Amino acid sequence: MTNFDAPSDSPSFVKPDTSMGGGQDAQEEDGSGLPPNKTLMSLAVTPAMNTLNALNGAISYEQLKATATFTDGTMGDFTSQVDWSTAVPAIGSVNASGEFATTGTQGGLETVTASFGTIQATATIVVSLQFIENPGFVSTPVQMALQGTTTPDPNVKWAYPYNETLFPRGLNESTLMWIGPTAVTDDYYVHLHASTYDLQSFTTAPNQWFDFTTTDWQAFLNSTTGTAQLTVARWNGTTATTLCNLTWTIASGSMRGTIYYAAYQVIGGAQTGQLVRIDPGATAYTNFLGTSFTCPACHTVSAKGNELLMNAQTGPLETSYGYDLLTSTPTFSGYATDGGASQWALTAVTPDGTTVVEDFAPLYGNIPAQVGAFNTATGAALTNTGLTKPLWMPTFAPDGALLVYVDPTTHDLRAYDWDPVGEVATNDRLLVTSASNATYPQIQYPTVSPDHQWVVYQRGTALGSLGVPGDLYTVSVANPGTETALAALNGTGYPFAAGARDLNLNYEPTFAPVAAGGYFWLVFHSRRTYGNKLTQPAFVASGTGVKQLWVAGFEQAPTAGMDPSHAPFYLGGQSPITLNTRGYFALPPCKQDGQMCVTGTDCCGGFCNTADGGASVCGPMPSGGCAEDGDKCTKTADCCNAATGATCINGVCSEPPPPVEAGAPGDAGADADGGPINN
Secondary structure: OOOOOOOOOOOOOOOOOOOOOOOHHHOOOOOOOOOOOOOEEEEEEEOOEEEEEEEOOOOOEEEOEEEEEEOOOOEEEOOOOOEEEEOOOOOEEEOOOOEEEEOOOOOEEEEEEEEEOOEEEEEEEEEEEEEEEOOOOOOHHHHHHHHHOOOEOOOOEEEEOOOOEEEEEOOOOOEEEEEOOOOOOOEEEEEEEEOOEEEEEEEOOOOOEEEOOHHHHHHHHHHOOEEEEEEEEEEOOOOEEEEEEEEEEEEEEEOOOEEEEEEEEEEOOEEEEEEEEEOOOOOOOEOOOOOOEOOOOOOEEOOOOOEEEEEEEOOOOEEEEEEEOOOOEEEEEEOOOOOOOOOOOOOEEOOOOOEEEOOOOOOOOOOOOOOOEEEOOOOOEOOOOOOOOOOEEEEEOOOOOEEEEEOOOOOOEEEEEEEOOOOEEEEEEEEEOHHHOOOOOEEEEEEEOOOOOEEEEEEEOOOOOOOOOEEEEEEEOOOOOOEEEOHHHHOOOOOOOOHHHHOOEEEEEEEOOOOEOOEEEEEEEEOOOEOOOEOOOOOOOOOOOOOEEEEEEEEOOOOOOOOOEOEOEEOOOOOOOOEEEEEEEEOOOOEOOOOEOOOHHHEOOOOEEEOHHHOEEEOOOOOOOOEOOOOEOOOHHHEOOHHHOOEEEOOEEEOOOOOOOOOOOOOOOOOOOOOOOOO
């Protein structure tokens, strides 16, 4: 960072004098840490609340004092007698003398605890990171003009990211893009602001985009929970104008899961592709199968991430495959379509990967299928499952409690209750009729939320997504019959830079199997433009065009009749030159005890613990302990942070959503149509 033109009232960060005189009752001790004949009743830490501003990575300090109150009513300075600790070491640390120091790399709300035996007291320190940089060598008068302008730029269309986007933590940096003048002499001002993070950058942008550094973007995400604001302004040599004023929401955690998708190309009329996977936040995908297929876009992955099922066409025939993701070995191969009776394209597979229900939707050449449920390891039919009719695009809920499908005759969306122990389907019932939307009567690609309370699905004019307009909708399992369009995800009414070209191009949703950061998450593929980098037509005759993966947040507890979705973001790390489709969210292949982890969902046992040296490794649940966010649970009371809103969803302790601040999406400060807010 370049420190320049710092405001005259910027704090000077001077390490304080830590010498403190102890109270007379705390001077003489008997070896217990207590003064003679004293019994500790309570502790207090002062200051109890404070805010520290860390400018351009500089470390700032706060001297804390612990005061003891004894049962006889006397008080004493216990600063050196207590044990000091911080809740989030990435924000700051505290030494044995009670001196708190920021790291300069992460902001946020830090809780400092003073402990003496079982008696504790805390102080709250709000750490705000502030960065000012001038890589464009913009003069001070121009800086002031850019900071002060509120005049919208009539020559620029904002392209990406969208207003009211919900971002999780852990993502790679987001590129800001717009469409307009390309004069290399223009100067730009990028201001990213949240309550505990502030970045002001004066720069040039001849390509009409701005890339945050990885360090800046990660510091912003990790320092922020809730509302953030982005302002971008332009100086054209004579006038300063505003390109955008956007409001974003930052979730309180990273997404949990791995996305499996098909990446293919059409070259010379021939199609070839790979089935790949990517972790949200990764910079590149992994071709974990190490091979190519003619059409790999028909896979399903068990919610627990242990089994992959698919059909693959490597020649004139299609073959059904099973693949053990934990051992990276094939588990099944059979049922080629030269007379075979089964197919595993777009199947439903139980969360543990042991049972499969076949798909009868005629998407891939009317491949014959079998009614019922089958063992994924052998292909053998199960008996007495209650499944006696063909199902289109069946899918299991991530917790295994529900089996959702499209009726082949009526095209209605229906559901069974599913007993994962007895492997029996019961209570076949209607969720929503196809005829309730005359514009898009074809329901397809249903997916179920982690708590099996919501189903999201694609509606279109016909099956598939090849030249067919489509958008995503949701219906409540508990209150069927009324669907809600995911307008924020679809972009309905949004002022896309590409206009109507970006509407009705959203397909194949899949829920992440667990909640994260206070939200459910949906991956889907869309043929919308991506900023000013991918602006080709949605469809072209050769079968190419734009086809990329996007991710959107979905409220954990939607309000009836309200859109529970948020504006989506582009999934970084995928190739922009391939057609990317059938994004399927599952947990990553789990790790054994002793292996490195980030969260409990990485581990086969469900717990990620901090080991000696500070590293996080998979292991058993701490003896007598509780489950941290991302760890395994059976009920909300198991979660360490239940008192502050964590809940147990699909067997995982899940964070509460961030608080809504003034000016946040849905507040009076936000523009009702989701467009830029020009203040």
